[in-house]
Amino acid sequence: MSELAPSIATINRPAGVRRPKGRHRPGWLVGLLVVLLLAAAAGGYAWWRGQGQAAQESFRTAEIVRGEVADLVSALGTVEPASYVDVGAQVSGQLTKLNAAIGDQVQEGQLLGEIDSRVLQSRLATDIAERDRLEGVLAQQEAQRALAQAQAERQQAMFRGNATSRDELDIAEAQVRVLDAQIQQTRAQISGQEATLAADRANLSFTKIAAPMTGTVVSMTAVQGQTLNANQSAPILLRIADLATMTVEVQVSEADQPKLELGMKVRFNTLGRPDQQLEAELRQIYPTPEVVNNVTLYTALFDVANPDGQLLPQMSVQAFFIRAEANDVPLVPLTALSPAPGGAGDEREVRVQRPSGEVETRRIRIGVTDRVNAEVVSGLEPGEKVVLRSIASARGEGGGRPPMGPRL
Template sequence: MSHPSAPSRRRPAVLVAGLVLFSAGVGIGHWSDRLIPPLPATAADEAPAGLKVVRGTIERTISALGVVEPRVFVDVGTQVSGQLRAVHVGVGDAVTRGTLLAEIDPRIYETRVTGDEARLLNLEAQLRQAKAERDLARLREARIRRLFEGRAASREDADTSAANLIIAEAAIAAIEAQIGEARSTLDGDRTNLSYTRILAPIDGTVVSQTSVVGQTLNANQTSPIILRLADLATMTVRAQVVEADVVRLAPGQPVRFSTLGRPDRVWHSRVRQILPTPQTLNDVVLYDVLVDVANPDGALMTSMTAQVFFVLDQAVDQPLIPLTALDRREDGDRVHVRLADGRIESRRVAVDVVAQGLAAITSGLNVGDTVLPINAHDPGTLTARVGDWGASGRAPAAAAPR
């Protein structure tokens, strides 16, 4: 009697296993909707997201770096040579015009003044003597002239007396000229003596001191500087602007700036002057633009670094949309607006300022409208959402001016 082979014996087991797996598959398929939660809908299944029109302010600006300096400052020096005997103020002291700042040793100049005064007194005494001699010569000339008329004196005596009178008058004129010269010298030496007392020429603050007590200052070869006074009530920002941008600036243009140490505080002012002479640094042509600003609290200090923004255009408190939602065409700018019932409407809008990735709208949209990016038909590329744009109804503050 023959026995079945091994493959024949395995066939019933394989059939049983297949039936078990088939039953399990049917059961899983039946219960899959209840056991496995549905997958989330993809972006392709969602309606395109929109961006709310918000209200805000944008600017188109030119940026530059600048240095803060006093608008008015004076390097106070000495007009006479000598040893610096005293300095009566220090750095940081506030002074008024006429305040005594320093003194030069005055002894040499006092000696000169004393000598000039003595010489002047001598000449004045000589003048009195010359006038007395002239009066005597006049009397003699008159007496001899009468004698000559009465034929009691010779012509030679008459001519001699007349010449003596003329000589006496000339001597007086010469002494008077010398007196004038002496007085002029005295005035000059008195002025030099007064220069040994160095007074403040303006109201301001002492910002630096370059000379020390005991130092000898030579005013004949150089202009020695003792200290610098500055009026810190008004400061000037000297901004360096490249030649490609400076042509778009003009005096009176709005400016705002902040300092490196106080980036949270913003100062506002206007352009005072654009200097015509450029500076060339590393083959870059730069022009100095001056901006004045009041400094009542002294927060601005000399040599501070300032980040300056010159405002070219500005849209204040206007409806704003991102540029991704603006469809710019030859026949006019348009946006796609989602209405309350879900329909999409194409609207023509008037654009004011475009800056910082935003566009200010003057007509065609209202705050709160929902606009669609121009690529909204391809939801896979859409990344912005209403929540990203700003649920508070204001434009996002992260945009930086360019």
């Protein structure tokens, strides 16, 4: 400024006064100084404005609104028929007829297929002939027994009259007993043959495969003309399922398993219809877990009616078990809540912005919470504004950003 002052004095000197030599300052230098001053002022204003915007952004608020909130346990799973049966073949042979296709509706007792029965029919005829032969042997033995009985009676009469010896009487009576034993043996053989015939008739009936239940054919593993071998295990031809009622099987982590209770409400949607919510009740939890990639999962099941047939086997499902829920209640963001020193378990502190702009700390009570909001039981009214904590503050007090979750 000491150099600048003479320059200004030189500019404002009276007319006719000479400028001293060595004190000359050109006009471009003055302009440069003015530009630098204006740039510094603009930079200072921009810095001040940025600080103000940053302060404003760190002081975010949210309005208390009414809505719904639910404490949920989420799980993934698939849809399966509540009841189904695998139809197999009990006898070996070629599958000569198959009267079913995937998607067909079948009734209990309906004929689904036939297996070549010629070998079984021949076996049945052979066993019938053997039974008839045994019956003929029995008739012969019974006739011989009648004759032996008559001879024994004559020997007894003659022995009483001393007309025969004791040996002849004993031989005649022994012959009767021998024939009785033979007759008993033959009758036992006939009974065994009747059992064999019953098995033959049953095997012959197995060549006609009937539907054991009413339902829908959902899969097929055999084709017409295929040779079936039922000696080691029953080959499966097809599966019939009752699609009127479906069972949803979901896997729940071991951390969430203690939160589930039988009979609790569950809402779910399929992958193809994410906006269509269906409801059911938890029916069963398997006690034995399944370990997948070192993660322990428990299987939970619930049934749902399927009158329109929208649910099909193997559909993917996202389920939400509802521990608690509240509808049309004031909601406060979790990021606005702080622990209440010395308060009860449902008490929290929030910073409320008054209409004047001032901020006050208030203690409130909360109810049902999800991963984003909490139900306001008392202490706040719809329309009031609460101050949201910064992410760093939320992490320092609560252990991290509140995770986003599904909202019902």
